[in-house]
Amino acid sequence: MSRQLREFIVGRTDAESGAGASATVGMLGDALRPRFELGAGRSATVRHVWLDTFDWRLHRAGVSLEYSISRGAHRLSLLTRDSVQADTAVPRLSLPALTEQLPAGPLREHLAPIMGIRALLPIVSFAGTTREVRVLDTERKTIAYLTVDEAAARRPLATAWGPHATAPGSDATAPGSDATAPGSHATGSHATALAPRIRIAAVRGYDAQADRVERLIGGLPGVAAAAESAFHAAAQAAGMATPGYTNRVDVALAPSMAAGPALARVLLRLLDTAQANVDGAVRDADTEFLHDLRVAVRRTRAALKLAGDALPDGVAARFAAEFGWLGQLTTPTRDLDVHLLGFDAAAAGLATAAPADLEPLRASLLRYRAAERRRLIRGLRSARFTSLTSDWRAALSEVRAAGDEAARRPGPTTHVPIADLAATRTRRAYARLVRTGSAVTPAADEDQLHLVRKRGKELRYVLEFFATLYEPAIHRSAVRELKQLQDCLGDIQDGHVQREAIRALAERMVAEHAAPAATLLAMGELAAQLDATASRARGDFARRFAQFTSPRNTRRLALLAEVAA
């Protein structure tokens, strides 16, 4: 059951006086008399840890999750801006924590759809003194609890999630990338004071009395209603941008920027994203770290292929092969992740075999994954990977710096503007997709459809790289249409690829004597289901493609190219 959240900030006057929480509580007691009395209070050193997923899903969903530790007791509080959704004692949390590692109950039910498959991580942490007192009515019944969080001893602690601290800040001056680049996060190793915070928690059924308490406290000089959440204040005090990490390519480009340096900014942003995910991928906090790392690498490879000619001669060719290696390094683990992520749903969907029949497959997948992860970690810790990222960053920084230098020079510019590049590449990617898709006949094989999907991805990447150059509403509609086509193509290809993967896994498990007959039969049924899904999607392709190449959408894409130019 949720309850209203009432929070106040105590002005600096009180804190500067050095009076501390006791004086604050004394001031509150004076304000509440004679209608209310304050009961005996207790003070405790509390460590507050705000948890979120790496991509700040909770923050984006408008909630914050506070994990507090005091005298060996652990609590989780789920707060919105103006309400306490859940506040419960929990056993010690081991972080990172996936949904299933949280204690069962309303809190987990609330968090599960927000977190999805991502793990909770400590984002920012403060230690401080909290004083809690009861507010009593004339019967000496507790009607509310007041907590005063002392600011003086609060200190942001470095989070374990190094990417915030270790990824080199790449583009502090670039529009768009300075606010959200992972590298811009502070380590939080310095002491930072927060304003003392008063929280009123009404006892159930005593909201009217708590309202009165709120009014009396709100009327005190130097006390103001908290305008921002405790998490927001803590993150800001720790020097973090809110929200933090995102995997979007949100580099703001001006149409007149030189194409090469502008592309370098996009590529630096992708490098930031890739590097931000390395630590989580190595630690295996959740499977999305590796996924985001792969997406950043794939986008980089696509950018080199589609627009690499905008970079100085030889740069794209020099790095394309290395990013190819990096992509391949991550593929086996990711493929196994995909199998495992969909495992329960697939097992539950079996019609004739029992879900338990598939358990040996799960055991084999986990075993193969452990082996592949060792290879992945070796690769991500190798000198080759370190050189690739550092050389790539140096090359891109050079291009960007040269562009900045040229922009500062007076006189007419001779460079190709990024808007022109965006326009030509948008037109080209769209034309190639339409040409490849139009060649698909009912008899077309899987390879042809796979080619269409690749062309679709190329267009999608172009639309992402140059997103800030397009008219937003048209851009959104075009991406939506393309996504529907891509989803259809994805179902076709994933069905085929996974079916073949199941076959290969079956052969491997048989060779290892790890597949009982019941498991092989269940895997056969699974393969048949994947085939059926792919066939259904295949039947839908013509309609989806016709929708995508409709005159309306064609006009949309043409407009995008024009607007960019």
Added chain:
Amino acid sequence: MRIYATYNVKGGVGKTSAAVNLAYLASRDGRKTLLWDLDPQAAATYLFRVRPRVKGGGKALVRGARPLDAAIKGTDFENLDLLPADFTYRKLDLRLHEANRPTRQIARLLAPLAGEYDAVFLDCPPSISLVTENVLHAADALIVPLIPTPLCTRTLDQLTTFVGALNGRRPAIVAFFSMADRRKKLHRDILADLPGQRADVAGAAIPAMSVIEQMAVRRAPLPVYSPRGVATRRYRELWREISAWPATAPTDRPVRRGGNQPSIRRISQVDDREEGVSDASSPPEPRRALRA
């Protein structure tokens, strides 16, 4: 959600003390607990320092004009909430009578709280009325305080017969000795004999002690101000017995002799085996017969 009702047709036998202390102990076990003070005298409400008032009174609750949820007050103790008494509860029989299915209204009102609470305690007024019938239909277990006097078995037999005659689902009966005074030989004899003879009498007996009466002075559950006292220990033993009562009670449970073995048996199951034996002249089967 398990529903317990403290009930006795007589007043002043320790119903409210039991309801308050057992509810408190349940909450200390980590169970989300609600105590509904159904007695218009509002003693349990007073003990928790809550104002004995429900907006709209019993009428609003029974008619659904005010959901039960909205009338609940948090107590000063974690996991323990109170649905306060209201003086209009003295007319609750009339309000229940006006409703459809008048004997099932309390069960209906409590049903939406099943997701929120693990345990609900109903502190009943001393009477046999429509409220009582409602409580019997809603409760999983009827907790009956008995003063260890020769008439107490008669009281228990009457109640057992009454419950046995109910249609449909029937609560288990858990009697326990309350206000037991070991200075009195009569009390000592009954305390020594009856729990061994009857499966529906708990082993833990609550002594007559002024520290329990001080609940009204301290306005708090006994374990709060006397956490290690004898009386608190007895309530803890009683709660252990009651909370160990399984969802599906076996028909023949191990015999307890002064230990902490659960001694509670569903009366309905005794009745099932003794079909047709449900009037006051046929008391429940004694423990020794069960052993045989």
